[in-house]
Amino acid sequence: MIMTIKVRYFAGLKEQVGRPEDELVFTGLSTVREVWCAVNTDKPLPGNILAAVNMEYVELDSIVQDGDEVAFFPPVTGG
């Protein structure tokens, strides 16, 4: 099955990656960590990064589904 995933980056990570988002098309099961590796082949996933799928926090080994929006961002600093 062909799956399409939208990948978004925020704050300092968006600047490091150099773009606000990616679209990833792949087949088969994939985790959040594998999504990062597929679209950032030149950059290892930073250690303190948080991840969300469809705007809910997830662990990096969570499985993504077709149509999911995956987001990566640094620790939050609001308030």
Place this chain on the structure above:
Amino acid sequence: MTIRIVQDCFDPYREIQAYQDSAKAMTGKFGATAIFIGTMRDFNDGDEVKGMTLEHYPGMTEKQLELIVAKAQQQWRIIDALVVHRVGAILPNEPIVLVAVWSSHRGDAFDASRYIMEALKSKAPFWKKELLTSDDERWVLKNSDGYKTM
């Protein structure tokens, strides 16, 4: 419960009064209102700061704040809650965040407002970028524990 993300500077005191005046259902029911207002400082980590930009994740930020307030409602006896948070360009002395909690008694109001604020600090996707008086820019990398470091 109301959550608002706003681009423009707001007056937290007017927000509280207007919200309380419009929420007729709680008239006569609340005996305690706990309020937290976070304001932008002109200093951080030993440097003078002249401005700040607050980025957020539209959709997820609101969703996380709704979850936080809902959890507070489960844990304490709250009548109503209001959360207002700025995004975009902010100047020193401008308010960043308002958390107001109405309850029949002070214990629930104090505890729930503290919980909402601390959870917002660790879970709500906002990111601060500071502009220093030297014109250098830097991302704030993590929130403090909320106490002045000596």
